[in-house]
Amino acid sequence: MSTTSLHRYLLLSTLLAASACSRDTHVPAVGTIERHRFEIAATANELIIAMPVQEGQTVRQGELVAQLDGGSLSANRASIAAQVSQLQHRLDELIHGARSEELAQAQAQVAAATAQRDQSEKDYQRLTELLARGLAAQAQVDAQRQLRDSSAAALRSAQAGLELLQHGTRIEQLDQARAALRAQQSLLQQQDVLLDRLKLVAPVDGVIEALPFRIGERPPIGAPVVIMLAGGVPFARVYVPEPQRAQLRAGQALKVHVDGVAQPFTGALRYIAGEASFTPYYALTQRDRSRLAYLAEIDLPEPAARNLPAGVPVEVPLDRVP
Numbered sequence: 001m002s003t004t005s006l007h008r009y010l011l012l013s014t015l016l017a018a019s020a021c022s023r024d025t026h027v028p029a030v031g032t033i034e035r036h037r038f039e040i041a042a043t044a045n046e047l048i049i050a051m052p053v054q055e056g057q058t059v060r061q062g063e064l065v066a067q068l069d070g071g072s073l074s075a076n077r078a079s080i081a082a083q084v085s086q087l088q089h090r091l092d093e094l095i096h097g098a099r100s101e102e103l104a105q106a107q108a109q110v111a112a113a114t115a116q117r118d119q120s121e122k123d124y125q126r127l128t129e130l131l132a133r134g135l136a137a138q139a140q141v142d143a144q145r146q147l148r149d150s151s152a153a154a155l156r157s158a159q160a161g162l163e164l165l166q167h168g169t170r171i172e173q174l175d176q177a178r179a180a181l182r183a184q185q186s187l188l189q190q191q192d193v194l195l196d197r198l199k200l201v202a203p204v205d206g207v208i209e210a211l212p213f214r215i216g217e218r219p220p221i222g223a224p225v226v227i228m229l230a231g232g233v234p235f236a237r238v239y240v241p242e243p244q245r246a247q248l249r250a251g252q253a254l255k256v257h258v259d260g261v262a263q264p265f266t267g268a269l270r271y272i273a274g275e276a277s278f279t280p281y282y283a284l285t286q287r288d289r290s291r292l293a294y295l296a297e298i299d300l301p302e303p304a305a306r307n308l309p310a311g312v313p314v315e316v317p318l319d320r321v322p
Contacts, residue, residue: 026317029296031238033258033312035231038204039224043197044068047218048225055211058231059202065226068198077191084188087181094177106162113155120148205231229310233301236267236314239277239293244318248272254298257315258308265305267298267316 050067053059124144130136210227213219236256240248248269255264276292298316300308 025320027241027244027320029238029240029244029293029316029318031236031314031316033234033300033308033310033314034237034297035206035229035234035310036204037209038206038228038230040065040200040203040226040228041222042068042219042225043200043221044073044194045218045221046070046072046198048213048215051211051215051226053208053211053226055208057208059206059208059228061202061204063202064199065202065208065228066200068200070195070198073191073195073198077188077195080184080188080191084181084184087177087184091174091177091181094174106158110155110158110162113151113158117148117151117155120144120151124148200225202228207231232306233299234305234308234310235270235300236298236316238296238298238314238316240272240296240318242276242292242294243321245272245276245294247319247321248296254316254318256298256300257317259313261308265300265302267300270297270299272296 046068048066049069051065053063053065059065124141124147127136127141127144131138131141206228208226209229211225212223212227213225219225250269250271252269254267254269256267257264273295276294
């Protein structure tokens with residue numbers, strides 16, 4: 001055997017031995033690269049009138065991703081706003097009280113009603129005297145009595161109106177007016193909130209994954225209009241075999257091997273479930289079919305990991321329990 005061939009044989013033997021040693025001392029926790037997924041749902045059964053994003057587009061938090069039609073809500077808001085204005089003016093009138101012109105008008109009405117009452121009383125007395133002398137009919141006296149009583153009632157009504165203006169608004173009336181105004185203002189604020197919710201915005205920085213609806217369609221309330229994946233730090237979602245569960249703690253550093261990437265990433269274990277779940281189909285082997293696994297999520301904060309696509313298979317080597 002030549003020297004070169006001997007070197008190749010020794011190198012291959014060393015690699016095979018290291019690989020066998022690695023398989024003997026480690027158990028893989030398998031899974032996939034994941035990103036947090038957000039479904040931005042329709043807040044009203046209205047037409048989509050704008051959608052300034054495309055699938056695969058990067059968006060920033062607060063950026064508009066879809067706009068629903070707000071025509072009917074805007075009309076309702078305008079009607080409620082008019083009622084609020086009307087109630088506000090009414091409350092201002094009650095607070096400020098009567099104007100001098102209104103007081104003068106009420107005083108003139110009292111004076112006119114007094115004169116009418118006095119004249120009706122005089123006419124009634126005259127007809128009563130004529131009736132006693134046989135110069136007037138009883139029907140004339142009865143009609144004049146009714147006119148006198150009506151004039152007296154009109155005078156009392158005019159005097160009450162004048163006193164109401166002179167004494168001002170009662171506190172109960174002011175409280176009722178304020179309550180009515182607050183109720184309409186609350187409805188107006190509710191309309192503003194509903195109109196604002198017609199603007200669908202990105203909750204975080206991320207990438208648009210799917211657009212189930214298009215402009216002109218009317219999605220039902222609660223249906224996802226835009227589906228996006230959060231940007232930033234991705235994470236590996238893996239299933240940890242039951243024997244390796246006890247050796248893991250939150251914050252622990254782990255090596256994550258990503259398919260198609262030569263160098264492993266160093267991740268931080270953020271979460272591991274306290275209850276076991278059935279082993280996923282892609283983690284089953286002939287020997288481990290009946291074993292349980294614990295769901296774990298490992299953050300990958302390295303800059304090189306930020307562009308990893310979701311769904312790529314990963315493997316995390318864990319120490320084998322003796």
